[in-house]
Amino acid sequence: MRNNAAEPLKRPSAPSHPRSDNPARKVQPAELAGWLVEKGPAITQRWSRELKSRYEAPSTGVNGLLDEFLSTLVRFLPGMLGPYREQVEVVWIRASELFGAVAARRGLAAGEVIEEFQILREAVIRQLYLDPPLAGQREVSLRELLRLNRVIDTGVTHASVGHTDALFFALFEGSGIPDAPPTAELKTEVRSQLSGLEDELRDIVGLSW
Numbered sequence: 365m366r367n368n369a370a371e372p373l374k375r376p377s378a379p380s381h382p383r384s385d386n387p388a389r390k391v392q393p394a395e396l397a398g399w400l401v402e403k404g405p406a407i408t409q410r411w412s413r414e415l416k417s418r419y420e421a422p423s424t425g426v427n428g429l430l431d432e433f434l435s436t437l438v439r440f441l442p443g444m445l446g447p448y449r450e451q452v453e454v455v456w457i458r459a460s461e462l463f464g465a466v467a468a469r470r471g472l473a474a475g476e477v478i479e480e481f482q483i484l485r486e487a488v489i490r491q492l493y494l495d496p497p498l499a500g501q502r503e504v505s506l507r508e509l510l511r512l513n514r515v516i517d518t519g520v521t522h523a524s525v526g527h528t529d530a531l532f533f534a535l536f537e538g539s540g541i542p543d544a545p546p547t548a549e550l551k552t553e554v555r556s557q558l559s560g561l562e563d564e565l566r567d568i569v570g571l572s573w
Contacts, residue, residue: 390505391497396512397442399497404438406495410487411438415480429551433463436558437484437519443569444515445508451568453518459561460519464526466554477527481520488512 391399400407411434437459443452460481467477497504 389502391502391508393445393508395497395502396504396508397445400438400442400445403491403495404435404441407484407487407491408435408438410490411484414483414487418479429466429554432555432558433466434484436562437463439562440565441488441512441515443565445511446569448568452565453515455561455564455568456515457518457522459558460522461526461529462554462557462561463519464523464528465530467523468527468530469550472527474524474527477523478520481516481523484519485513485516488516 408431412431415430415434440452440456440459443449444456446452463481464477467480472480492504
């Protein structure tokens with residue numbers, strides 16, 4: 365005779381992939397940093413694609429430089445989660461301010477540069493869902509997600525600072541912000557600064573990208 369009593373919910377069957385002896389273990393900071401190194405190019409591509417689709421006109425003539433800039437900024441993220449994050453943060457702030465300053469020369473408004481940097485957060489979140497660390501076998505802890513979120517918030521803040529400073533100095537010098545795209549000389553100078561920032565990053569974290 366069938367028992368009509370409600371049956372307790374059954375646990376899902378074990379997944380096919382091997383499990384560790386500690387199923388409650390979260391993704392460790394070093395593992396998340398390693399994931400960011402591995403997925404950095406995909407995050408950069410997504411970020412670049414979104415920017416170019418939203419601000420195609422202001423970016424005309426600087427797309428190559430913009431891609432280099434985004435790639436450099438993404439390479440900072442792993443170091444911001446590691447043991448040298450305080451030292452890396454100093455360089456991260458300078459890189460973010462440079463991004464804002466260049467955005468001003470690209471003719472972007474203050475709100476636009478903030479939105480551009482915010483898109484990095486979207487790119488990271490989408491990549492986390494699309495291809496999570498450790499193939500999704502372990503969860504990323506809330507602590508690490510909040511830390512990564514604060515890193516991007518810092519970048520947003522200082523990109524805005526760099527944008528404001530660029531406008532102020534242009535007004536102070538009486539030159540204004542040109543409507544034309546950045547000159548070849550400016551692009552060369554920005555690339556030189558980006559190279560210097562990456563060198564500082566390597567010196568701090570001891571990695572070769």
